[in-house]
Amino acid sequence: MSVSPDSIATPAGARLLVVDDDPTTLTLLQQVLQGDGYNVAVAHSGEEALLHFQAGLPDLVLLDVMMPGIDGYTTCERMRQLDPHHDVAIVMLTGADDYDSIDRAFAARATDFITKPFQWRLLLQRVRYALRTGRANRELRLIRTRQAAARRLARLIFFHYQLDDDALIWSDSNLPLVEGSVSAPAHFHQLVELVPPTDRQRVDAAIRRARVYGEPLDIEVPIVVEGQSFLLRLVGQLGHIGSDQRVLSGALQDITVQRRNEQIVAASQVLHEDGTGYSAT
Missing domain, CATH: 3.30.450.20 (PAS domain)
Incomplete structure (x- = not known):
């Protein structure tokens, strides 16, 4: 039986948190991501997203920029305060050609951005890339921590x-x-x-x-x-x-x-x- 490259690239059991105040967008994102093999939790606001984040760090967050209450930028900044090592990949959802939003997303220390309206195949690929990047960062930090400990001992x-x-x-x-x-x-x-x-x-x-x-x-x-x-x-x-x-x-x-x-x-x-x-x- 042949296995497609896409299925190989999907991290089994990765935990995703999707944050958007629009119920239709939230439902579509949840269905598409679950169909690709991810465990998906949802939040309708930045405040709710932070409660999920504090309860247990996900592997990746898909975070809408424009939301009532605290917006996506503030939510991202607060998540980074809870995750100072950037172990969690945070992908911001922005409007197409909204370059100011993209700049502000990176200023808030987001990992990547995806523009609306979504191209679903591209979204899945960007999610996989962000997950691989986050995993590589965690592994690199662990290696550096071990090396630092070895240097101290020696x-x-x-x-x-x-x-x-x-x-x-x-x-x-x-x-x-x-x-x-x-x-x-x-x-x-x-x-x-x-x-x-x-x-x-x-x-x-x-x-x-x-x-x-x-x-x-x-x-x-x-x-x-x-x-x-x-x-x-x-x-x-x-x-x-x-x-x-x-x-x-x-x-x-x-x-x-x-x-x-x-x-x-x-x-x-x-x-x-x-x-x-x-x-x-």
Whole structure:
């Protein structure tokens, strides 16, 4: 049995909320969407729609612009307050060629818009596209959340240094220190300024060789922040974005605890080797 591309594209069991004050339009939308396999709830006003939204986030909202009471723009803005991560796709229903309404819909942080009168096949395709976009946004946010948690556990931060623009961009706003907090430097020279004077020339030279000559960057960087000493590992590699923009990309990790534990293990081994506390088997 063959399966049409349209049926493959329809997310099974997706929950839709349709909001329109016109009973005829509302009934038609409900019938068409249910016929395409969606679970559809309806609301006749913005106030009623917000009650549905608060009771349980749908996967997508079809929201009319012009309604009595609070209009579609205000309803959309309030929904975004309840859904700050934009997990729910919100598609505004506007009049044809009403460019002001379209601009206001996006200003209210709508996902997309559909113009009236409806072309039903196009409406179904736009609904599917908006659902896929919403799902992709949720998955991306989940991946970023997991990555951020992993970086915190590993005390790791990533950077991109755009050589042509002299712009240093970090994945987090602060350096990943085991204790204390300091803002990630806007330039490499600010990082070097945190290094004790005896090591500054070595660190600065390694960064310069990576920037100018493309040498792989892999050095241990001691820094002092508010009287506390830390040991960081800085790694990076010169590359390109597109055909011409040069970028030094890499990572910075706080290895203070790792080195401290290695020293404890090494000291313990020395004690055993010189006979102190050693028992032969």
